[in-house]
Amino acid sequence: MAARAAYYLSTPIYYVNDSPHIGHAYTSLACDVLARFMRLDGRDVLFLTGTDEHGQKVAKSAVAAGMEPQEFVDQVSERFRALGEVMGYSNDDFIRTTEARHTRSCQELWRRISDNGHIYLGKYAGWYSVREEAFYAESDVVTGPDGDKVTASSGSPVEWVEEPSYFFRLSAWQEALLEFYEKNPEAVAPESRRNEVISFVAGGLNDLSVSRASLKWGIPVPGDPDHTMYVWLDALTNYISGTGFPDTECDLYQTYWPADLHMVGKDILRFHTVYWPAFLMAAGVEPPTRVFAHGWWTIEGEKMSKSLGNAIDPHHIVARYGLDAVRYFLLRALPFGSDGDFSHRAIVGRMNDDLANDYGNLAQRVLTMVNRNCGAAVPEPGPFETSDRTLLDEAESLPGKVRADLSRQAFHQALIHIWEVVGHANRYVDEQAPWVLRKEDPARMATVLYVVAETLRHLAVLTLSFMPASSGRMLDQLGVAQEARTLAALGPEGRLAPGTALPKPEPIFPRFVEDSPVS
């Protein structure tokens, strides 16, 4: 059993200036599968997502759109909520950095850091990229084709900024951070990212500018309203705002903080594994247990980019392939943490081979026989033979494997383990040939069909978090009651009750048939 019943996980809060694309969908999807699985496993889950709505870039976009900033962010934040509905996310809360609860949380975190002596007023002078919300050293800036200064790495225009600024004494936290990584080997994943972070911190840290005097669209610095909090301090704090901070005595905070998992894309690894733990330690707050940085998607082999205009809109692929197929593909296509390629050919392969042929057809072939030959009810099994026991044992050992896989965010491995049983079950059906037994030994046929149905029950419950709708339909077809759809109900105690009436089965996972060529 889990050492702790509560489980708190978060997506990053998404920057409202971006249009939702497959990358956002992917991060949240990974969290959603974990959240659903943990709930099935009896955990008390808090799954938080939301939007990041402050910053100079947002303010400029609002102006460009002819709107007040708040009006603008209200509108664009809604797109991320809509994405959640399309993708079927089960988040418990949706936080926005423009909410009062967040402002209060941010300002209190600042106060604590400041009271502990880790913030000082200095002067910032340097190149600043509005587009990237980031500062650049002189060495990273080059003169662009138009004579403007741009960053060497991305070509974003930069402007010279010189103003008073509050600084966070990040440089003082090097040793504490290294010790934190050392004592908490699970705190940064995957392993390769952990190495990167350690090597970055070991290379020395500079103090961090955490306020902007020229920026108005943000949270005012406590005690100095001329300054606005730097966007990353603002954004990261959402994770504790969502647990009721600064009311550290409230149930929410007591139950869920520190977070069990912050899921992030690899681009924001450093903010989450260096700055964020340092901010929290400086404020006397415990840092999160684990940060997992996943990889990027390419599209048909091409890097996703604005200039190529090939960013995938989740709404389109869900409309084309179906939600559950998309959910399955995104988590099965590659080892979680690696980069992957989204291609039409690949997703169709997974849909037809794994879902329709292997899994869906297994259910269909067995349930059809049950429907026609067992009075459309769960058959009454006789004594189990070795082959029956072998399959059932394997199905019953699956929850443990999947739980272990998902505890380290190995989604693909969990699915591989589940599909090993799908394959086993198909072979079992062929070997037992219930269509022959139907004439020669109906009692044995009933046992065989029962064993497969029971195996399907395990498979469907375990795929429920990945493909909620399809797996739910399969459980409907197996006559499994809603309250029995939990990991606790798996195993011998929760076996299907013989005699339970079953509906006429319908195919669950459709094959993807290519459109006929247009002449």
Add this chain to the structure above:
RNA sequence: GGCGGGGUAGCUCAGUCGGUAGAGCAGUGGAAUCAUAAUCCAUGGGUCGGGGGUUCGAGUCCCUCCCCCGCUACCA
């Protein structure tokens, strides 16, 4: 430049403490016919990036070179 990760069957990748190269997909042949023309079985002569070394024996250890990716540094 430094650190780290990679270069294994047509494609995507596994390969634990060194012991005669594996999986899935695709291809080929066969069986079966309950099922979404789905399933099952059989089938891989691959210089394991190049070269050298250690060893009775090396994708698996050591050296070196080439290429790819990530992080990071530097640019007088």
